[in-house]
Amino acid sequence: MINVKVMKVATTLGEKIKELRENLGMTQEELAEGICTRSYISIIEKNQMKPSAELIIKLSKKLGYDLRNLKESAHPASPYYEKLNQIETLLYNQDDREALKQLQEIPEDAVLPPFEKAKWLWEKAVLIALPQERWTEGESWCNEALQLLADSTELSLIAKVHYIIGVIRYRMGKLEDAFESFNTGIQVMTQSPSPSMRYLVLLYLNQAMIHNHWKEPRSALICVQKAKDLNKNTNSYYHVGDIEFHWGLALSGLNDPENAKLHYNLALQFYQYNEKATNLGAVYTNLGIVERQLGNFEESLQYLQKAIQHYQEASLKEKEENSRYELALTLFALNRYEEALETAKALHAGLPQDSPLLPNATWLIGEIYLKMNDLKEANRYLQQAYQLIVKDVHCPVNTKQLILTGLVSLYQKQDTPNLQTNYLEMLHESILGY
Incomplete structure (x- = not known):
């Protein structure tokens, strides 16, 4: 049996205003300052008069709570009300x-009023669905x-839910749906009388991430700049490392x-000062x-080795594989063909x-053998690579062009002009986009 103090929950607009004011330690005079008279606040709190829409917006901003369209509630707080708020703070x-x-x-079978249950579901998505990659459940x-x-008028929580849906959909590969979720989150959060700057920065950065994925670096820069401006305008330092990382991606x-x-x-x-930095390995890889690209091959090797070590320690196999591929490319650029091949x-x-x-x-192995005159x-490997791109309609254009260029070079060395011309024509078609 959990002993919890039963709280009186405000059920009218006037009661809610009084509750918020008293929680902030604010007098009626202080709330009224610059808005209306103290006596008018008293009348509103007693529900003797309904304030205008303009006055509700002004009171909302001062109290840090969106009072617009507040509806009377018949739902008393559950015994878990404070715990849910504590989890949100954590x-x-x-x-x-x-x-x-x-x-x-x-x-799991706790009886919660609608708002509390919504917050509980959001917290489950963040703390269970995301780390355990339970995408379908999290989205549900x-x-x-x-x-x-x-x-509800709890716009900040609504925006946070849209943010998490966006993250889940991104992980599921639903990029267009994810982008729309982030965009909705931004629109809702900016309408809140007390928007969370931290979440707004996150929303813009995730839009930038998708633009970079879509090879739209200029659009990504616009989103990153908006995130940076939010920090500047509020003297905040939210996700500064991520801002610089996504800026670097766009410039790349x-x-x-x-x-x-x-x-x-x-x-x-x-x-380096943030143990929870999620993009540290990606920074090493991109450096x-x-x-x-700048011809600093030894520095390139050092950063890529750090990336591989980072991903090994974090058990991120797929990202480790990408870094190993980049390491092989650098060894290849250094003409260290045996090491690159291994x-x-x-x-x-x-x-x-x-x-x-x-x-x-597969292409890289073929290229290395080509340089070694085998x-x-x-x-063998370049043809294998070609068969892979023929089967994959979603293969990136630059990968197709790498493989076709390799085949053109191979058949030039073999002095087989017919084959060389055949792949050269396919390469031109790829470059011209038809």
């Missing part, structure tokens, strides 16, 4: 371990939470490795790539048949 402070512990103390929980919040997409390197290094400085072959052997990296790894093995 999430804000990124103490996920303690938040999960608190969440597990709420029974969030959709149920939004249904419960349909008539614009083929500006020198300036991208500056932003990656800034991101690295912030991440390795831009250093290679690295590429080890990677190739461990990749599943449906890995999007498999065509690139034309038989070069032909």
